[in-house]
Amino acid sequence: MSGNIQLLTKALATARAENRAALVGYLPAGFPTVADGIAAATAMVEGGCDIVEIGLPHSDPVLDGPVIQTADDIALRGGVKIVDVIRTVGEVHEATGAPVLCMTYWNPVDRHGAERFAEELAAAGGAGCILPDLPVEESAGWRAAAERHGLATVFVVAPSSRDERLAKITAAGSGFVYAASLMGVTGTRESVGAQAADLVSRTRACTDLPVCVGLGVSNAEQAAEVAGFADGVIVGSAFVKRMLDAPDTPSGIAAARELAAELATGVRKR
Amino acid sequence: MSTDFFIPDPEGQVPTAEGYFGPFGGKFIPEALVAAVDEVAAEYEKAKGDPTFAAELNDLLVHYTGRPSPLTEVRRFAEHAGGARIFLKREDLNHTGSHKINNVLGQALLTKRMGKTRVIAETGAGQHGVATATACALFGLDCTIYMGEVDTERQALNVARMRMLGAEVIAVKSGSRTLKDAINEAFRDWVANVESTHYLFGTVAGPHPFPALVRDFHRVIGVEARRQVLERAGRLPDAICACVGGGSNAIGIFHAFLSDETVRLVGLEAAGHGVESGEHAATLTAGDPGILHGSRSYVLQDEDGQITEPYSISAGLDYPGIGPEHSYLKDIGRAEYYPVTDDEAMQALRLLSRTEGIIPAIESAHALAGALRVGRELGPEGLLLVNLSGRGDKDMDTAARYFGLYDTPQGDAK
Numbered sequence: 238m239s240g241n242i243q244l245l246t247k248a249l250a251t252a253r254a255e256n257r258a259a260l261v262g263y264l265p266a267g268f269p270t271v272a273d274g275i276a277a278a279t280a281m282v283e284g285g286c287d288i289v290e291i292g293l294p295h296s297d298p299v300l301d302g303p304v305i306q307t308a309d310d311i312a313l314r315g316g317v318k319i320v321d322v323i324r325t326v327g328e329v330h331e332a333t334g335a336p337v338l339c340m341t342y343w344n345p346v347d348r349h350g351a352e353r354f355a356e357e358l359a360a361a362g363g364a365g366c367i368l369p370d371l372p373v374e375e376s377a378g379w380r381a382a383a384e385r386h387g388l389a390t391v392f393v394v395a396p397s398s399r400d401e402r403l404a405k406i407t408a409a410g411s412g413f414v415y416a417a418s419l420m421g422v423t424g425t426r427e428s429v430g431a432q433a434a435d436l437v438s439r440t441r442a443c444t445d446l447p448v449c450v451g452l453g454v455s456n457a458e459q460a461a462e463v464a465g466f467a468d469g470v471i472v473g474s475a476f477v478k479r480m481l482d483a484p485d486t487p488s489g490i491a492a493a494r495e496l497a498a499e500l501a502t503g504v505r506k507r
Numbered sequence: 508m509s510t511d512f513f514i515p516d517p518e519g520q521v522p523t524a525e526g527y528f529g530p531f532g533g534k535f536i537p538e539a540l541v542a543a544v545d546e547v548a549a550e551y552e553k554a555k556g557d558p559t560f561a562a563e564l565n566d567l568l569v570h571y572t573g574r575p576s577p578l579t580e581v582r583r584f585a586e587h588a589g590g591a592r593i594f595l596k597r598e599d600l601n602h603t604g605s606h607k608i609n610n611v612l613g614q615a616l617l618t619k620r621m622g623k624t625r626v627i628a629e630t631g632a633g634q635h636g637v638a639t640a641t642a643c644a645l646f647g648l649d650c651t652i653y654m655g656e657v658d659t660e661r662q663a664l665n666v667a668r669m670r671m672l673g674a675e676v677i678a679v680k681s682g683s684r685t686l687k688d689a690i691n692e693a694f695r696d697w698v699a700n701v702e703s704t705h706y707l708f709g710t711v712a713g714p715h716p717f718p719a720l721v722r723d724f725h726r727v728i729g730v731e732a733r734r735q736v737l738e739r740a741g742r743l744p745d746a747i748c749a750c751v752g753g754g755s756n757a758i759g760i761f762h763a764f765l766s767d768e769t770v771r772l773v774g775l776e777a778a779g780h781g782v783e784s785g786e787h788a789a790t791l792t793a794g795d796p797g798i799l800h801g802s803r804s805y806v807l808q809d810e811d812g813q814i815t816e817p818y819s820i821s822a823g824l825d826y827p828g829i830g831p832e833h834s835y836l837k838d839i840g841r842a843e844y845y846p847v848t849d850d851e852a853m854q855a856l857r858l859l860s861r862t863e864g865i866i867p868a869i870e871s872a873h874a875l876a877g878a879l880r881v882g883r884e885l886g887p888e889g890l891l892l893v894n895l896s897g898r899g900d901k902d903m904d905t906a907a908r909y910f911g912l913y914d915t916p917q918g919d920a921k
Contacts, residue, residue: 295813296682296813296814296815297682297687297691297799297800297814298691299537299691299694299695299800300537300695300698302695306681313813318811319811343535343798344797344798344799344806344808344812344814345811345812345813346812347797347798347812348795348797348808348810348811348812349811349812369537369538370535370536370537370798371535372534372535372536372537372538372541374525374534375533375534375535392538393537393538393539394538395537395538395539396539397538397539397541397542397543397701398538398541398542399542402538402541406538417538417539420539420698420699420700420701420702421539421698421699422695422698422699
């Protein structure tokens with residue numbers, strides 16, 4: 238079975254046709270449990286997310302701030318495995334019809350086997366993968382596997398990326414380009430860096446792929462600001478934080494749904 | 508003194524342009540760090556060809572560090588090792604008390620050349636942190652050291668030393684709260700502050716160019732030792748023993764002997780409570796190839812690629828990874844790596860203290876325990892070189908508890 242890269246492309250095209258940015262929501266699998274994580278990600282789509290990223294919790298999340306580290310810890314202590322991550326991708330896609338990507342550090346995929354991982358992700362209905370610590374230079378093996386299985390490979394670009402690297406990275410990527418709004422790890426910020434708009438415009442000069450902006454966005458106002466210059470707005474830590482702050486799981490899931498609805502209003506106010 | 512202290516890989520093995528030693532190494536880093544890591548590599552290439560850089564570094568190594576470090580023959584200790592002759596390379600006598608200063612001074616000079624004003628570093632036992640804080644004081648750089656909370660407790664003396672030197676020490680509370688987690692936190696800092704900040708990486712792991720760069724700054728250990736042992740014993744040693752955590756002191760002493768095929772290169776890794784107990788840091792004995800902290804090498808991991816928590820009584824060896832060049836040397840059979848338990852290391856620590864009046868670091872005691880084994884294999888004709896990578900002052904609390912040296916029982920809730 239082939240992966241759902243086309244569904245991802247279509248979701249981004251639909252948002253563009255509606256003259257708005259797409260809303261991309263992130264949640265680690267297995268947080269707070271596998272079943273509740275599936276329910277929460279499903280609620281995020283029902284609330285207004287167009288695209289979902291399911292994180293593969295890692296023992297050493299060097300690109301994540303304290304909020305996602307905490308969620309990863311909870312998931313790993315709960316015993317989440319790669320098979321549960323794939324299952325989460327599959328069930329969220331099946332329940333919502335939305336494109337679902339996996340976001341993971343490279344070592345779990347390397348260990349599992351790139352071909353096997355791509356095959357299983359595609360079979361579950363996944364749309365692609367974001368591999369934030371796999372640089373384009375080391376990505377040929379993965380990209381071949383992803384292409385064989387109809388999966389997007391979404392690369393991250395950063396404000397520090399020089400134009401020649403942007404060209405190289407965007408030429409290798411598919412689905413969309415993940416533009417990091419600032420230099421730093423995941424987490425909510427008071428303001429989205431001014432560097433983001435500049436990075437998006439430099440990226441657009443290299444590629445026709447949609448450019449989505451992540452890192453730091455936590456509310457409707459920031460989402461609207463980013464929607465003014467990007468094709469998509471990626472929100473992760475803010476969802477996790479709402480769930481961590483909730484008194485119990487049902488209210489955490491409700492809070493995630495509410496946040497998705499708020500952000501969905503934001504991405505329509507460009 | 509002439510410029511023979513800093514000699515970057517004149518004929519030794521050099522990684523590929525992408526940073527590979529065979530299948531190990533590379534550069535697995537987020538895009539946000541690519542420009543910074545490339546800048547380090549480019550600046551290092553320039554520095555290597557710049558006689559001013561070599562002259563400045565050599566001057567520091569002689570007049571600040573105190574190089575060359577002595578070679579000490581330990582006859583009474585050797586009686587316990589089958590009668591083989593044993594020489595210690597005394598990196599413990601360097602300024603700051605370990606080999607770590609060699610690399611730190613080199614990278615501090617690079618930091619100045621790059622125009623950066625702030626340095627961050629990870630530390631396990633605190634030796635790299637102390638050396639880094641020292642160089643930052645000397646060069647007037649802002650300094651932040653990340654150290655696992657478990658290690659700030661068991662190496663409290665070094666925490667105080669770093670703070671005395673003006674560094675900020677941040678106790679890392681995530682994960683296993685040891686060296687691995689300190690490195691994670693340092694990477695997080697670097698991603699956010701890369702404009703102003705150099706990550707002064709402390710071992711021969713990490714993304715290219717660090718494994719080659721850190722090794723080059725430590726090659727001086729083996730270059731000196733080779734010359735010294737030839738002068739003193741009239742021949743090359745049969746074996747060289749060094750402890751391996753990330754592997755910097757070991758690669759430093761091994762490298763000048765790589766093409767001396769008769770010289771066995773023996774790395775000793777921390778077996779903690781025993782490899783079979785699951786509580787150890789014996790990466791090359793029990794690990795598999797994987798990616799940790801920016802390069803492919805052996806790592807301790809589960810079937811899902813999650814890094815497993817290591818354990819060792821030695822904070823400096825308590826690491827689930829290893830430098831990629833060691834993985835390569837193991838796979839091609841040029842170096843051998845064996846586990847040494849906490850108990851074996853502590854016995855060796857006490858033995859050297861009581862036979863020679865030299866208190867080694869617990870890290871280096873793993874190398875001594877290895878030397879006792881290898882010496883017995885070699886017999887009375889054997890000639891052994893051991894890298895005594897650090898001194899044991901920092902470990903006196905751990906040792907006093909282990910051997911019951913305090914007059915009154917000390918609480919564990921320190």
